[in-house]
Amino acid sequence: MIETRGLTKLFGRVRAVDDIALDVRAGDVYGFLGANGSGKTTTVRMLLGLVLPTSGELRLFGEPMPRAARRVLPRVGTLVEGPAAYGHLPARANLALIDAAGPGGRAARRTRDDRVAAALDQVGLGGIGRRPVKAFSLGMRQRLGIAAALLRSPELLILDEPTNGLDPQGIHEMRELLLALNAAGTTVFVSSHLLAEIEQLCTRVGVLDRGRLVVQDSLSALRRPTGLVEVRTAAAEDAARDLGDRVERRDGDTLWVRADDAAELNARLVAAGVPVTGLVxxxxxxxxxxxxxxxxSADRVPARTAP
Structure with missing residues (x-):
């Protein structure tokens, strides 16, 4: 879906994005994680042809960007750097104008009202009425931006900080919406600085630090076992005596034990007469x-400069 090789962007002598190789596959919910200022938005803008790379190459759906933008972008729903809208118009009118600017001709016009209504319903703005967008909260504007991205039932969603301004309930609803879209076949690329949100939402993760891609793997691979098993037992003293130096530490009735096989550990303790009440x-x-x-450090440090 998204593939980059050597993708680099310089602003003067500052390397905002430095030689990254993204690999986003069909069906992914891909979390593009990094602190504010790490180069995420610049990368997203390059993916969409809004900013030209200094060097490197990128492809969407296997086609070179920005050369193939006319063919590729109608298949992509986007939200970059916050939603744009005409403040004096209501949500429906804004989405109708956005849709009118896209491809499709008469066929698109015939289905526009239904698609606008469906997109608003998907993001929880179906009952918003004719209130002008200038009266919306930041969270409502963010929902409107997501609705605009969904108008054409995209195959790929590229979203930059989609939960910005949402309260905890709104974040939960947005997560559920994105997961439902993914389950229905949409590949989702989410740029965010919220680590906990990426961990709950995504199947694959790329981490950007000072413009460099320092991590890219499946979430399951990144969250591999540590080699420790947490054991809870009312006979912690007996367990510690039986396991000896395999016990890394103990806190009351809980022990952390070095073990590659949790089932083997449990069997050993049970055989020794130790009642195991929990094993994680x-x-x-x-x-x-x-x-x-x-x-x-989780904090953004100054971007490196070009040599």
Missing amino acids: VQHHTLEEVVLQRSGG
Whole structure:
């Protein structure tokens, strides 16, 4: 769906994006994660042909961008750097104008009202009436931007910070909407600085740090087991004695034990007469991976400059 090779963007001597190789596959919910200022939005704008790369190449649907933009972009729904709208018009009128600017001719005009209504319903704005957009909250504007991205039932959604301005309920609803769209066949590319949201939503993750892609893998691979198993037992003393130096630490009735096979560990404890009330295989968190690969800091550091 999205493929880049050596994608680089310089602004003067600042490397905003530095030699990245994205690999977004059909069916992914791909989380493009990075601190504010890490180069995410610049990358998204290059993907859509809004900014030309300094060097490298990129393809959407296997076609070169921006050369194939006329063929490719009608298949893509986008929200970049916040929604644009005419403040004095209501939501329906705004979406109708956006749709009219797209391809489709008479066929698109005949179905416009139905598609506008369906898009508004999908994002929870179906009952908004004729209130002008200038009276919308930031979260409502964000929902309107998502509705605009959904107007043409895109095969690929590219969204830059789609939960910006939403309250916790709105974030939950947006997550459920994106997952439902993905389940129906839409590939979703989400750029965000919200690590917890990416971890809950995405199947594959790319992490951008100072313009460089430092992580790209499936979420399941990144959240691999740590080699520790959390064991809860009322006989913690007996368990610790039986397991010896395999116990990394203990806190009351809970022990953290080095083990490659949780079932084998459980069987050993039961055979030793230790009543096991809980056993959980520990996994790396996405936060741990990001901090490790980005030099131990979640904060954005100044962009590197060109040599």
